[in-house]
Amino acid sequence: MEDAIAALKLLFTFKVMAFMLAGMVAGIMAGALPGLTATMSIALLVPFTYIIDPPVAGLMVLLGVYVGAMHGGAISAILIRTPGTPAAAATCFDGYPLAQQGKASLALNISAIASTTGGVFSTIVLWTVAAPIAAVALKFGPFEMFCLAVFGLSIISSVAEGSTVKGFIMGALGMLFAAAGRSTVFDIERINFGIKDLPESGLRYIPLMIGVFAITEALTQIELKTVVKKGAAKFKNMMPGLSQLKQISPALAISSVIGTVVGSIPGAGGDIAGFVAYDQTKKVSKEREKFGKGSIEGITAAEGANNAVTGGAMIPMLTLGIPGDSVTAILLGAMIILGLRPGPTLFSETDPDMRALVAAIFVGLLTANILIFPVRMAGAPLFSRVIAISRHFLWPLVVVFCIVGSYSMTNSMMGVYIMLVFGVFGYIMKKFGFPPGPLILGVILGPIAESNLHRALRISKGNIAELISPLAVILIILSVVSVALPFIQEAKKRKKEPVKVEQG
Amino acid sequence: MKNPRDVFIGTVLIAFSALIYQMTLGLPAGSASGGLAPSSFPRALAIFIGALSVILVVAGIFRKPDGEQEKMLGPLFRQMVAFFCIMVVYILLMPQIGYIVSTLVFLTASVLLIMPQRKPRDLAIGILFVVVSSLAVYYIFGIFLNVPLIEGPVDEVLRQNVFGLLGGK
Numbered sequence: 001m002e003d004a005i006a007a008l009k010l011l012f013t014f015k016v017m018a019f020m021l022a023g024m025v026a027g028i029m030a031g032a033l034p035g036l037t038a039t040m041s042i043a044l045l046v047p048f049t050y051i052i053d054p055p056v057a058g059l060m061v062l063l064g065v066y067v068g069a070m071h072g073g074a075i076s077a078i079l080i081r082t083p084g085t086p087a088a089a090a091t092c093f094d095g096y097p098l099a100q101q102g103k104a105s106l107a108l109n110i111s112a113i114a115s116t117t118g119g120v121f122s123t124i125v126l127w128t129v130a131a132p133i134a135a136v137a138l139k140f141g142p143f144e145m146f147c148l149a150v151f152g153l154s155i156i157s158s159v160a161e162g163s164t165v166k167g168f169i170m171g172a173l174g175m176l177f178a179a180a181g182r183s184t185v186f187d188i189e190r191i192n193f194g195i196k197d198l199p200e201s202g203l204r205y206i207p208l209m210i211g212v213f214a215i216t217e218a219l220t221q222i223e224l225k226t227v228v229k230k231g232a233a234k235f236k237n238m239m240p241g242l243s244q245l246k247q248i249s250p251a252l253a254i255s256s257v258i259g260t261v262v263g264s265i266p267g268a269g270g271d272i273a274g275f276v277a278y279d280q281t282k283k284v285s286k287e288r289e290k291f292g293k294g295s296i297e298g299i300t301a302a303e304g305a306n307n308a309v310t311g312g313a314m315i316p317m318l319t320l321g322i323p324g325d326s327v328t329a330i331l332l333g334a335m336i337i338l339g340l341r342p343g344p345t346l347f348s349e350t351d352p353d354m355r356a357l358v359a360a361i362f363v364g365l366l367t368a369n370i371l372i373f374p375v376r377m378a379g380a381p382l383f384s385r386v387i388a389i390s391r392h393f394l395w396p397l398v399v400v401f402c403i404v405g406s407y408s409m410t411n412s413m414m415g416v417y418i419m420l421v422f423g424v425f426g427y428i429m430k431k432f433g434f435p436p437g438p439l440i441l442g443v444i445l446g447p448i449a450e451s452n453l454h455r456a457l458r459i460s461k462g463n464i465a466e467l468i469s470p471l472a473v474i475l476i477i478l479s480v481v482s483v484a485l486p487f488i489q490e491a492k493k494r495k496k497e498p499v500k501v502e503q504g
Numbered sequence: 505m506k507n508p509r510d511v512f513i514g515t516v517l518i519a520f521s522a523l524i525y526q527m528t529l530g531l532p533a534g535s536a537s538g539g540l541a542p543s544s545f546p547r548a549l550a551i552f553i554g555a556l557s558v559i560l561v562v563a564g565i566f567r568k569p570d571g572e573q574e575k576m577l578g579p580l581f582r583q584m585v586a587f588f589c590i591m592v593v594y595i596l597l598m599p600q601i602g603y604i605v606s607t608l609v610f611l612t613a614s615v616l617l618i619m620p621q622r623k624p625r626d627l628a629i630g631i632l633f634v635v636v637s638s639l640a641v642y643y644i645f646g647i648f649l650n651v652p653l654i655e656g657p658v659d660e661v662l663r664q665n666v667f668g669l670l671g672g673k
Contacts, residue, residue: 190528190543223584408645
């Protein structure tokens, strides 16, 4: 309770709230713009939040962007049938048909209500379960922590869009890039390609992420001939009536629960949550036939679930230090840079200032999820226009942000060069079908895996048999299942498909 | 060869993993304490990447890609290459001439490059965008948030004579 009061004192100052609001607005705009994802927006802003004083304000900017971007994805999904973020994919099904019927404003308002409900629900769940999970995780020794990192890496098989093999290659490359340069574990320079002044791993990976996500996307988007679709014509502000609110309440409950649960499973993101909730809501709906034709329950299901993912995804990230997807991987990195140590020890901090900062994450996330509602309502006309921003203004400006951010992170041009190299690397790998998400998981989890295995082996004097515990066995089994499952599913899918006869 | 793209990138990755493996040979291999050696982790990763790349190559030889592959080069590939070159020049110029001038040059060149039509009205909006966004980024980040930016002679003049009057640090 004392921590919560201290957190409230930290948060409710003009400066911190102004930064959070700015983050939300930036997040909504970024989310609304197809091509700018939550992951990319957060990667772009991390270097600036590192400098903001007090640090809690920087943290709130990132949480504001995260929550805002998840909301913003619905705007373009509804107005131009293009999800601003992958998580809003299911929103297109009913959002766009409703906009076509001249009810774009109703669709946007319903999505705002659903998103807010989902976000608030999942934050309350996070608040409730985080400390007990962390208390269990505190019993983990270095070998269990290594197994946990391996389990975190095993989810690459789920986050790798397309080829699982390519996903694992990217994950391993990420671990390799994190291991390059000066090793803090061994106090030795290794695989640095002759570059002596590589910044330390923590500072290096922000320019790396900016390169892989933002520069890669800028180059990809410029290469494409995109036609800017025009949004729905001018619309009247239409708020849902009481009967409509009553109609969507089962969908709100279903989507909030599904989103939180799916979000807490590493590897399952907002897009999966949106589709699962959409499907389940359709099954229990009295107006099933309206789904896909402008059902307000359909929009509620998709949006409630993809926003409930925000709190759910933070459960493994904050309690175990294992990011469930690329967004939480970047958030985790940002928290480390801001002086926090996400993981079991986060909840047993003895320093009152740190305890207040940890509590501020929960209070801040809840506040952001509540405040976003009036922000979206008030800014609806502005946010609806964002989707029409010309690419010849947007992408050059994104590059300027990338360069300023990468420079400021390392206070040298080295950060900019790293960003450029990884921008090109990400672009080439994307062309060959390699997903960027696993790279970031590798960068974050690789050092955790290596340092904990090293510690465990030192304690046992190199005797691996001594390290095996029931918990480690469970984690190893979970990792094996997590890796094997997509291969089994893929094999099953191939069996079901008719065999194509190849010629020549 | 059913999937030449995977065969090509797989081969490149095999060569890369061999290079990394070779680099780890120069690192201490043993550990007196029973823990890992500095070479253990990167070497294991090099082997892992190499092994997966072999799978990629073999699969690429015998198996067609799932679904249709997108074209390697987008319709505006040349524009993207030109944009990338402008970006590289921008990065190289920045330490020499500072943030403001290099950003003005970069934004002008890239907006002109990507802009589909260059009507007088569009050009006027473009110029306004370039000037306002360059100065706004400089003010918000360099002055208001005190983010370190590369300073050139123009930046210094602006900081002292213009933004200084607006209450900057």
